[in-house]
Amino acid sequence: MKKTRWIVITMLVVLSLVLVACGGTEETTEPAVEPTVAETTEEQAEEVAETGEEPVAEEAPAEDAAPLTLRVLIHQNPPMVEFMEAFNDKFEAAYPNVTVDMSIVETGDLATVTQTRLSANDVDVIDIFGFSNAAQPYMKDVTPPNWQTLIEAGLLLDITDQTFVANYDEATIRDAGSYNDKVYSINLGRVSYSGVFVNKDLFAANGVEIPTTWDELVAACQTFTDAGLSCMTVGGADGWPVFVGSYGLLGAMYPDQEAMVEGLWTGTLKWDDPETLKLWERYQTYTTQMLEAGVTGLSHDAGPARFAAGDVAMMPSGVWQAPALEAAEPEFDWSYIPFPGSDNPEDNQYLFGKYDQGWAVAANSPNQAAALDYLAMFSEPDNYQEFVNAVGFIPTQPTATLETKLGAEVAPYLENYRVGFEQFWVAPKGAGQWANGSQGASWFQPFNEWDDAAALAAQSQADLQAGLDASQ
């Protein structure tokens, strides 16, 4: 009997422990310990003496400020990670009571991890891509994008009144970080994904001029192929680099990409129009004749090393691969040009892209003050300039310039920079898997089953039309 009683008591204790362990801890609702101005560093004093202006956000906390851990979430991008690690050290030195705990996730997992950690109040500063794919008035019955839901759920902090917001250009704040006239994110840079990296030595060695029209591009590829070289490479194993590589082709043929999306939704443009059919035929030429054999096994990250090896003439890809390309082979002489996808050289002067990484603060963060200090310090012109140089983004602060080789390459086209199709596109519910024709290049053999451009164009339009009809 005694033994049984002991068993019962033990079980009750275990059960209590299980229940206690499963219960949530009470949320910390107290405001964060706000770093206070303690002292001005010598460097700041010199700066004040020289400029007569107070530094923007170099405030350091009081010596006795309570220690806290600032949880930062970013996506995987090697040059950015390297920069952020150095910046975190700098921030910790300026704010000795703060320890930065930075998590890095794969790009594809960023949205999931962000949502999970925001919901769990487990993050203070998040890396969020430029606000895009918003529902337009002509779109019916579409699901709002994730960023909009996060804001409407009250999970992102309104940073409209923060002084560092003014460091960024108005267009960026309006287009990439605002919703309903309030600012929720500062976007750190634009990227172009529609250009082509060119191996200048290989072009010179084979007597080929940099192509400015589609026909010249086809002829150039033929010359390289005849010489036993490869014309183009992309990271085909990851799927998306194949169609991202053709975004320049899409853009060259339809330079107003926002109007293109509207046209497809309203029926003034169809994927199988005679003019659009030319696009599909060029997609097919790109995948079947321009890309080198074996790219289905090449990962996106391995692309720069493959291109820098020297026997591939071109690599259609985003500017974010420039730092990796330079790291792979510093002596390699390359250029970055718009994809010459149109017959008209004037239409081949545009670079298309998107707003890339931005910062936002968790509205429920117990460390809001420190999070805002983090953004303020990051936004200081010197720090931002270093960031741009490291990562290769096209700057969103008017005072910053892209002082790298890539910066010099894209400078002539910056006036013609435009936001690309995929930033506007939202598929109607009920549309089929072939409805987003901007990805069409990756549906041709060897990446998928299609080998007839006209048939695929018709299928794409049919899949889109079914969704449009269903949403009426």
Added chain:
Amino acid sequence: MQQKYLFGRGWSVFVPILLLLPGFILYLMIALGPSIATSVYSFTDATGIRGAPVNWVGLENYEEFLLRGVASRDNIDALKRTLIFCFFVTTIQFTVGLFVALLLNQRIRGRMFFRTLFFVPVILGVAIQGLIWKLFLLPSGGPVAQFLSLFGVQSEFLGGQPSEAFAWVIVVQIWANMGITMVIFLAGLQTIPNELYEAGRIDGAGRWDLFRHVTWPMLTPSVNTNIVLNIIGSLQAWQLFLVLIGYRPGTQVLGYLVFAQGFGQTSGAVTSAFRQGFAAAASIVLFFLVLIIGLAAQYFVNRREQKLYV
């Protein structure tokens, strides 16, 4: 005759209930509760984002999944693909697992080594399994590509035609899980009394007769367990599709579709919406598929077992 009470009498009879309670609470929290919540979510437009409004949409998610536009065609195709995947994985994994178990149940040199070797893939994570096969199947310079090139055969493997990529995922799924099937069969083989084989041999039975009349009937519990586990496991599989080929037209199975819709992975865009209400509806469809096929399989294997032992 006085009944014996394992835990005593009086209030002590509640001891078994108390002992079961922690497990039941755990089951409620991590299995039953989420399952019930999923079925409720399937009638809403939930995003899974805390604080976001959740609206009751009735059967709209089911209508969209099964009937709306041509997206329903793609969903039904994914459902068919799930069944094809299940059929091939179950039959091949079962057959190969049985064959390997029979081989490794013999007194052969190094059998412990080979048992370990065949079981090792099971303990690797899906990401590692995927990475190994991605390297193995590199179209340019990979070992399989080089071997096939000896016969003049070229292939794009995982990055090429959807049907071919799909077939390779079946191969990897079998490779990754065959070890479990083998171990269950090995355990069953080791419970068969040697006397039965000796008696069979005395009666003049050959190897095939011994397998057919002794091994196979005596393996019935293992056979049944493996059939049910393989069917359910393959119907729910999706992680290898994610790791090996990603979300590509013509390759998705239902489990992957649920994940992709629920976590905004359908378009490759990082800003895709989380449609967890819709994903919940898709997962309920998957649940019924598993339930119907699982129950049918269970019914047939139970009947077979009863026939053998009655």
